[in-house]
Amino acid sequence: RKEVEQDPGPFNVPEGATVAFNCTYSNSASQSFFWYRQDCRKEPKLLMSVYSSGNEDGRFTAQLNRASQYISLLIRDSKLSDSATYLCVVEGGSYIPTFGRGTSLIVHP
Amino acid sequence: EAGVTQFPSHSVIEKGQTVTLRCDPISGHDNLYWYRRVMGKEIKFLLHFVKESKQDESGMPNNRFLAERTGGTYSTLKVQPAELEDSGVYFCASSQVEGWAGELFFGEGSRLTVL
DSSP, rough: OOSSEEEEOOOOETOOOOEEEEEEETTTOOOOOOEEOOOSOOOOOEEEEOOTEEETTTTTEEEETTTTTEEEEEEOOOGGGEEOOOOOOOOGGOOOOOOOEEEEEEOOO | OOOOEEEOOOOETTTTOOEEEEEEEEEEEEEEEEEEEEESSSSEEEEETTTTEEEEEETSSSTTEEEEGGGGGEEEEEEOOGGGGOOOOEEEEESSTTOOOOEEEEEOOOOEEEE
16 A cells, blocks of 8 residues: 555646545554645645644645545635646655655646 | 755766766755656655755665765765666755654756666
8 A cells, every 4th residue: 555645636627616635644653744736847835734623725725534544635716727736745654754646636717 | 045956957868877966955954855756656755864864765766876965965866877767857855844844845856867
């Protein structure tokens, strides 16, 4: 089993849609969770941290379910500029940031 | 403030040749990570420096890869001799927070093509 697994995508949605991504992780001892965004041929950049109680940043909401070992990212009112690959990052063994494969989002007019 | 810089941005070499990739982290960031993304796969961890010390090099594929961070500033990743399967994008990232609970700042990556 991979350490971090994500929905394969791509997700192809119209502007204004709500879309959700899930990510599962295998290390039950993980304490740190993040969503990163990567634009085509660019470097990953932090989108948001994921806190135990769930957290929101504008149109983006992140949730953590420790019992089931998954995290989610919800994007409301999708914009064309949201098109990117969304990477789930989880603290792995030895505190190493471990990446999922990423989920591609395409928002069309 | 300058971000993480990597050089070269793209390198095309033949199998058996040597390539050295360089990363300059954000000034003051003690933690430096090397990752690699092979097409269609996830970004995979290679190794982690804390200052000049290798904290974890469990992700290094084999002994053809050598990473250094002399003086705890910039880092180099040498591949010698390069093989076809070494092609991919090599990312460097740095962070300030010990034990990683904070943000990783990535460079734009060095794309390596081995022919």
